Amino acid sequence: MSEEHGNLIKNTKQLSIAVFASFFIPLVIIFLLIVYVSSGKKTNPDTSEKATLALIKPVGQLNFRDASAPREAQSGEAVYKAVCASCHNSGAAGAPKFAVASTWGGRIGTGFDALYASVMKGKGAMPARGGASPADVSDYEIARAVVYLANSAGGKFAEPKAPAEKPAAAPAK
Numbered sequence: 729m730s731e732e733h734g735n736l737i738k739n740t741k742q743l744s745i746a747v748f749a750s751f752f753i754p755l756v757i758i759f760l761l762i763v764y765v766s767s768g769k770k771t772n773p774d775t776s777e778k779a780t781l782a783l784i785k786p787v788g789q790l791n792f793r794d795a796s797a798p799r800e801a802q803s804g805e806a807v808y809k810a811v812c813a814s815c816h817n818s819g820a821a822g823a824p825k826f827a828v829a830s831t832w833g834g835r836i837g838t839g840f841d842a843l844y845a846s847v848m849k850g851k852g853a854m855p856a857r858g859g860a861s862p863a864d865v866s867d868y869e870i871a872r873a874v875v876y877l878a879n880s881a882g883g884k885f886a887e888p889k890a891p892a893e894k895p896a897a898a899p900a901k
């Protein structure tokens with residue numbers, strides 16, 4: 729259209745129509761694009777919310793406990809699933825994988841104490857305590873998770889002893 733202006737515009741009326749159209753048509757196009765884009769958004773939030781929930785799940789699961797209930801130690805498996813699985817299931821950032829002995833190299837041979845110390849202090853890409861807060865996951869529960877994880881990959885570590893100095897906690901198991 730625009731390349732024909734030279735031929736088509738012969739008076740001010742045509743000029744004003746051309747000027748009007750050159751503003752108005754892009755505006756209509758922009759408006760239609762906005763409608764198109766935001767209508768796409770309306771159908772999506774459901775899935776993206778689900779995806780977000782799935783992403784934050786490992787962290788979110790830590791909050792399910794009833795704070796007023798007597799605190800019972802979580803099993804190694806429960807802690808593993810809530811805190812450690814996000815890295816150790818996939819082997820993210822070079823993490824030794826759950827139940828895949830070949831990814832562990834000589835780690836299990838270093839013994840439980842060394843592995844436990846690595847998790848408590850953090851090692852490489854692994855944050856201290858695997859990123860869990862001490863308020864959510866006690867030292868004892870971390871130890872259980874270490875045993876659960878290491879034993880899945882061929883370790884033969886005994887279940888750690890429950891700490892004795894916790895009067896509120898029910899006797900383990």
Ligand code: HEC
Nearest residue numbers: 811812815821822823835843846851852853854858873874
């Ligand atoms: C953010 C990811 C991440 C999380 C969460 C995580 N780890 Fe790790 N973990 C790693 C990585 C990466 C390594 C390898 C570190 C290295 O050797 O550089 C590792 C190494 C280990 C090792 C071997 C340590 C050693 O001395 O070689 C153990 C045991 C372990 N993790 C247990 C756990 C446990 C138990 C949890 C949960 C409480 C946990 N990890 C949570 C990433 C993670």
